[in-house]
Amino acid sequence: MDYAPEYTKREKIKLIILFMGLGAVLIAAGKFWLFPSITRLAEQPHCYSLFGLNRADYLWHLLLIGLPISIFLILAITMLPMAIKGLIQAQFPPKGYKVFKPTPIRKGTRGQFMAGLLMFVIASPLLIAIYGANQLDKMPEIEIPQDSIELCSHIHTQNQTPTNH
Numbered sequence: 001m002d003y004a005p006e007y008t009k010r011e012k013i014k015l016i017i018l019f020m021g022l023g024a025v026l027i028a029a030g031k032f033w034l035f036p037s038i039t040r041l042a043e044q045p046h047c048y049s050l051f052g053l054n055r056a057d058y059l060w061h062l063l064l065i066g067l068p069i070s071i072f073l074i075l076a077i078t079m080l081p082m083a084i085k086g087l088i089q090a091q092f093p094p095k096g097y098k099v100f101k102p103t104p105i106r107k108g109t110r111g112q113f114m115a116g117l118l119m120f121v122i123a124s125p126l127l128i129a130i131y132g133a134n135q136l137d138k139m140p141e142i143e144i145p146q147d148s149i150e151l152c153s154h155i156h157t158q159n160q161t162p163t164n165h
Helices: 009-043 056-089 109-138 148-159
Strands: none
Touching: 009 056, 056 109
16 A cells, blocks of 8 residues: 655645634734624624625624635635645546655555545535525524613724824
8 A cells, every 4th residue: 555755744744833823813813803803793784884794794694604705715725725636637636736744645446535535525515605695684683782882982982093293
């Protein structure tokens, strides 16, 4: 049985450091920007609007469409070339790809099945986004408080930056 070529120890260390660095950046962006933004939006959704969407529409679009599409794009960019080559070559992992641990090469129908399974994993978030888009009209509306103008005025003043003349 043939095995796919493995990364050298040095290559593994470089990739792990790279992935840890990217992970740290993503975690920091989530902690300091994304999650606080989503929290503010969830607490006062009626204060935000963009492209005619307001209130809870933002939150529903983010959760039901935005998040799955983001995951789909990341998976498609990173894994789709491997899946396509695997289908074309009827081999998985395809020629030219290295692996982290000893991995037997699956050829023929088994190789195409594995590549097809990877394609399904990549496409799954897209299918979830399509399903979510069809569920948007069923999501509950949020009541707009009577004093929403006063509640939202502090948000608009916080977002304005002072200018020096």
